[in-house]
Amino acid sequence: MNRRQLLILAAGFSFLASQRPFTQENAPAAGEANEIKVTAKKYEFQPDVISVKQGDHVKLVITARDHDHGFKLKAYNINQHLKKGVSTTIKFTADQAGTFPFECSVFCGLGHPHMKGKLVIEPAAAPTSP
Numbered sequence: 001m002n003r004r005q006l007l008i009l010a011a012g013f014s015f016l017a018s019q020r021p022f023t024q025e026n027a028p029a030a031g032e033a034n035e036i037k038v039t040a041k042k043y044e045f046q047p048d049v050i051s052v053k054q055g056d057h058v059k060l061v062i063t064a065r066d067h068d069h070g071f072k073l074k075a076y077n078i079n080q081h082l083k084k085g086v087s088t089t090i091k092f093t094a095d096q097a098g099t100f101p102f103e104c105s106v107f108c109g110l111g112h113p114h115m116k117g118k119l120v121i122e123p124a125a126a127p128t129s130p
């Protein structure tokens with residue numbers, strides 16, 4: 001059955017039955033890769049706040065512009081060297097919700113200690129009780 005047939009079928013049913021396909025259609029499929037492009041340069045990550053949802057398969061594509069940098073996300077045991085001019089892909093599954101700091105882990109100059117950001121993982125909807 002294709003989507004069109006499904007919608008026609010749903011429209012013929014009760015209000016509740018017809019609402020469901022529409023609301024679910026807009027939400028991305030669970031576990032879909034969430035690709036985020038990030039730039040690293042002296043002395044900031046852009047964006048410096050990265051927001052994802054719990055359960056997302058996060059794919060960060062980070063490009064160091066002006067110097068080698070690093071991406072250290074301690075909560076997820078990630079410490080990746082970012083070579084200047086190269087896009088580095090870092091993949092992880094955002095299985096724990098919360099706010100986690102990340103920082104540059106390769107000394108890049110005087111402002112290096114301030115080169116930080118945070119990863120915000122919104123909790124998934126609470127599971128319905130049985």
Ligand SMILES: [Cu+2]
Binds near residue numbers: 069104109112115
């Ligand atoms: Cu640095």
